[in-house]
Amino acid sequence: MRDQLLGGRYRLVRQLGEGGMGHVWEAQDETLDRPVAVKVISLLAGGGSRGDDARARFLREARITARLQHPNIVTIHDLGETGAGDNRVPFLVMELVRGEGLDAMLRGGGITLPDVARWGAQICDVLADAHDAGIMHRDIKPSNILITPSGMVKVLDFGVARAADPYATADRLTRTGFIVGTPPYMAPEQARGCPEPRSDLYALGCLLFELITGRLPFHALDTVGYLSAHLTQEPPTPSSVAEGIPPAWDDVVLTLLRKDPSLRYPDAAGLAKVLRQLEHAPAPAANASTLFYTEPDIPAALQPGEYVVVTSVNGDGTLRLWDPATGRPVCQPLTGHTGTVFRMAFSPDGRLLATGSVDATARLWDTATGRPVGEPLTGHTGTVEEVAFSPDGRLLATGSMDTTVRLWDTATGRPVGEPLTGHTECVAGMAFSPDGRLLATGSLDRTVRLWDPATGRPVGEPLTGCTGHVLRMTFSSDGRHLATGSRDWTVWLWNMDRGRPTGRPLSGHTATVWGVGFSLDGSLLASNSEDETVLLWETATGRLVDQALTAPANGHVGAVCSPDGLLVAATLEEDGTVQFWDLVTRQPFGQPLATRASLQVYMAISPRIRHRTRPWRGRLNRSVAGGDRVRWRQPRGSEQPSRRTAR
Structure with a gap:
């Protein structure tokens, strides 16, 4: 697809990544002469009435999501379709953000508790604004969180998970075989097809657990195993998995991972305040002179x-x-x-x-x-x-x-x-x-x-x-x-x-x-x-x-x-x-x-x-x-x- 012109103005330069829903490209907006990111949603390729309905719903949902304006959300500039007939594929045009995904940072190691608290609070700021607007993310996971060189969080793919669900009616799954979200981070109610705003907080709890311990709260061989774990198993205490984790972090993460949504934090704004308190809490140390520095x-x-x-x-x-x-x-x-x-x-x-x-x-x-x-x-x-x-x-x-x-x-x-x-x-x-x-x-x-x-x-x-x-x-x-x-x-x-x-x-x-x-x-x-x-x-x-x-x-x-x-x-x-x-x-x-x-x-x-x-x-x-x-x-x-x- 390199050098292909989408929508008559976006020329693909190089592929930046690939996921379950499609490919992300760096492109040049030839109208405004600026670099942009283009996500081609290959998941929705195909013809027939079902494909047409899915593409139409995707474009509609993407327009709704594009109304979100927040400094920690990757801005959607444009959307459209490429191809013709049964080969039509939707694409999103977004701001091109330079940075490193949390998935890559996890592989590199060395993430500190203050980093996790600061980034988690910024993610909560995004979720609070979105939830107030009636929009859920549904797919909070490391690869959807980008950290810019200045340390600022950028949340990717906001609303794309729901928009790409070919079987969604309102907020429920109406057919088996399609899951909205990523199983290792999926709330129990979301696995049942009934997501709510606090489902995003559960996913954030899984993400925080992984960032502070280096592993997920549950391990499974396949999708069914992960969904079963979320529905039936209790997560371990983070401090039992990794050394040096204070009790306050155990409380926050385990509260987010409660099976009953009503027992989690009531909203993202309240959780943001808790995380900012943790960010400035004294670092665990062997003596009082220990200091964390960059x-x-x-x-x-x-x-x-x-x-x-x-x-x-x-x-x-x-x-x-x-x-x-x-x-x-x-x-x-x-x-x-x-x-x-x-x-x-x-x-x-x-x-x-x-x-x-x-x-x-x-x-x-x-x-x-x-x-x-x-x-x-x-x-x-x-x-x-x-x-x-x-x-x-x-x-x-x-x-x-x-x-x-x-x-x-x-x-x-x-x-x-x-x-x-x-x-x-x-x-x-x-x-x-x-x-x-x-x-x-x-x-x-x-x-x-x-x-x-x-x-x-x-x-x-x-x-x-x-x-x-x-x-x-x-x-x-x-x-x-x-x-x-x-x-x-x-x-x-x-x-x-x-x-x-x-x-x-x-x-x-x-x-x-x-x-x-x-x-x-x-x-x-x-x-x-x-x-x-x-x-x-x-x-x-x-x-x-x-x-x-x-x-x-x-x-x-x-x-x-x-x-x-x-x-x-x-x-x-x-x-x-x-x-x-x-x-x-x-x-x-x-x-x-x-x-x-x-x-x-x-x-x-x-x-x-x-x-x-x-x-x-x-x-x-x-x-x-x-x-x-x-x-x-x-x-x-x-x-x-x-x-x-x-x-």
Whole structure:
């Protein structure tokens, strides 16, 4: 089927996967000139009245499912049929999402309990919205859950299982021989042909059991054996199957696997709250100093679109993409801006780079080729001080010296709605919440404002209290906290549920705080400052953790936090050499980048750096915020930090 044109516009490029219902292809939408995913539902091929009815029902069900709009659901763009007569086959056109399926991750091992809790909560968010709309998934399983490079869940095939049932009438099976769903994950009532929303929660329970233990709750030789087990057998306790599983996980999983749906969690929203509590529960450990951290894992061979570092040097508007595994640049310099590029951001899938410049424009670049995507984004009348992608990559927000924020459609490069106005001075910081439902902006007017990106309207009252300019900002992975850096030398933590600070500002820097970033689990917060230090904070207590990281002699240091929570610092030597460091382990990774910069280097790191989470039993040297710090000296470094300006 390669190179076949479906629907007169979707040209098949390469097959991505194959399942029981059909094949998934990467394709090129020749009308909009963008890559998409196409699922050809070969299960519904064939003629006769039954085949015609099945295809018609599939198209109808797919249109209903396409109404679901959620950042964790793979969006359906289009649907149609290919072939003619008795050989007609339906196909779905969806957004092309880069990532790894949970089935592949299970084979690789190394999934941690916080990962499982975070991903499970995101799946629950999807199910809650769908169930409220009267739609069930019916086929929750590892191969239908994709984890993007930024750590975001994408649920696949929503509604396809029911739509593909050739014998379904309303919500029941009317004939034997066809099963809607996958037997190893199928709820007892679904096996009987009477699924309900809590059937999806049962399937999620099977999935969670498999993720935390490495095996399914039941083993069988065939479909009949699995269905019999779901109907008659009690599952084992997860902690009896694998070591190190806390009792709270046993309770959650066994509750989901109750035979009677009424004894499970009442809804997905309530389960999401439980899982988020588990995500932030203390990790089981032999001693109190055990900490789980994410370690940089740079692929040995990068493929197009996987370049992970970009730098802007010397104020001429030129950018470079680098392979940190070798320390070498890739492709030609990115040129087009006519002024310094201060801020850069990679899209969640790493395929796009956004840049903002003194020349009052923003630009989008293809990271695989280094070429610009579309025309410059124009409309601001002052320096573009900040750029930020929405979690699904569809929107780009730009903040400017002209006091406004603009939203752009990344697929078309066109503005979305009117500029967001309300700040009275330069907009210097922006961040989308992890669910994409909020956009936070910070300004030199000392306020933080919240916006609904879907409507462009403000949400609540401005957050006030900062005594200095509000600069960079970031959300915690659960969206409950916002951290902001300020020109008053402090870091502010804001409670998003209450719309106010969580406590007193974190004090320890002796100059403007230019950057902040949370760890993956939200327990740590990194901040870097014009005082040429990077500090690591314990989020819950506001205390400093371990030693400060300082700049080399006559050089610079800055925090460059990846989108999925890896706390990374980059040091710049006097000769323009950049080295990356893991802030938790204090170990370098990758090869130095020979930028040969004579001025400050501005940089960003993409989500294409993968991570491994593992226990670290190092010693945490804690001191109260604002107390004495022990500076950590790097090779060829100096104990005296430089006072040169850093952004």
